[in-house]
Amino acid sequence: MPIKKCDKCAKTVYPTEELKCLDKIWHRMCFKCTSCGMTLTMKNYKGYDKLPYCNAHYPTTKHTAVADTPFNRRVAQNKTFQSNIQYHKEFEESKGHKISVADDPETQRIKQMTQNVSDVAYHKDMEKKETMEQRRPSESGDAIPGMAGYRRQPGSLAEYDPLERQAQANQPSPYTSKIQSTQVYNSHASSQGRAPQQYQPPEPAQPAYQPPPPQAYQPPPPQRGPVFKALYDYTAADSDEVSFNEDDLIINTTIIDAGWMEGTVERTGQHGMLPSNYVESV
Numbered sequence: 645m646p647i648k649k650c651d652k653c654a655k656t657v658y659p660t661e662e663l664k665c666l667d668k669i670w671h672r673m674c675f676k677c678t679s680c681g682m683t684l685t686m687k688n689y690k691g692y693d694k695l696p697y698c699n700a701h702y703p704t705t706k707h708t709a710v711a712d713t714p715f716n717r718r719v720a721q722n723k724t725f726q727s728n729i730q731y732h733k734e735f736e737e738s739k740g741h742k743i744s745v746a747d748d749p750e751t752q753r754i755k756q757m758t759q760n761v762s763d764v765a766y767h768k769d770m771e772k773k774e775t776m777e778q779r780r781p782s783e784s785g786d787a788i789p790g791m792a793g794y795r796r797q798p799g800s801l802a803e804y805d806p807l808e809r810q811a812q813a814n815q816p817s818p819y820t821s822k823i824q825s826t827q828v829y830n831s832h833a834s835s836q837g838r839a840p841q842q843y844q845p846p847e848p849a850q851p852a853y854q855p856p857p858p859q860a861y862q863p864p865p866p867q868r869g870p871v872f873k874a875l876y877d878y879t880a881a882d883s884d885e886v887s888f889n890e891d892d893l894i895i896n897t898t899i900i901d902a903g904w905m906e907g908t909v910e911r912t913g914q915h916g917m918l919p920s921n922y923v924e925s926v
Contacts, residue, residue: 650674666694677701869896872907872923886916894923 648657652674663670665686676683679701690702697703710716872894880887888894888909897907900917908915 652676665689666691666696668694871895871926872897872905873926874923876922878918878922880916882917884916886912886914886918888912888918893926894918 648662648669649655650657650671651668652670655671657669657671661672663672663675663686665675673683675685675689675696677689677698678695680698682698684696684698688699689696690699691697692703874888874890874892874894877889878887886907886909888911893910894907895910896915897905899905899920903920904917905920905923906915906917
């Protein structure tokens with residue numbers, strides 16, 4: 645078995661004082677900061693170039709300062725000019741050219757679906773427009789047959805004529821005149837030179853007698869058996885027990901033994917076992 649040597653003091657390291665860190669073996673007392681010599685642990689050390697450092701003396705990365713010589717300024721300026729020339733060259737070459745897109749099956753499917761949706765929407769709007777044009781009344785203002793004196797289209801406020809409006813209100817419509825033209829012919833009245841009587845519709849008949857609806861059968865209330873009243877609140881301690889509050893009524897009770905009974909809580913409808921000393925007979 646090879647002998648382990650400490651990387652700091654180069655002495656033998658025994659298992660009880662061995663510390664493995666940074667790919668090296670150390671004594672616990674030799675594991676110190678390289679700069680200040682503070683004893684470190686596995687929790688507060690920081691490794692740099694496989695050497696332990698404390699948090700205060702840990703080397704930080706800094707920017708390298710470069711001398712701003714005329715040669716360096718000329719090189720930087722040349723790079724800027726070359727970049728601008730290359731950019732403008734590519735821009736002028738790509739000006740006026742369209743961007744080519746891969747014509748794969750997915751792109752073709754999306755293009756065809758978009759075209760179908762557009763066609764459906766366009767034709768649907770055209771059909772709506774044609775239907776509305778057919779329903780629109782003519783601009784010549786032709787009157788509806790049998791509706792003389794009535795306007796087909798409402799006019800503006802300037803065309804409103806109160807006298808014409810009143811005349812239209814007094815003039816009966818074709819539907820009213822049709823109803824009024826229904827007359828009953830009487831030969832005796834016509835022979836005496838009297839005007840024919842107008843038809844009078846019969847009065848509506850009285851509704852027939854309807855017997856009252858039969859009353860539903862109501863069963864008698866169920867028997868509640870012995871009734872007990874709760875003296876205290878009780879919370880069920882098992883699945884076969886019931887919980888109740890003070891002054892609750894316990895119905896359908898059955899005595900099991902001296903300390904327990906079985907019944908139903910009238911308020912909740914739950915059925916189960918309950919202690920006899922929590923209730924009293926009513």
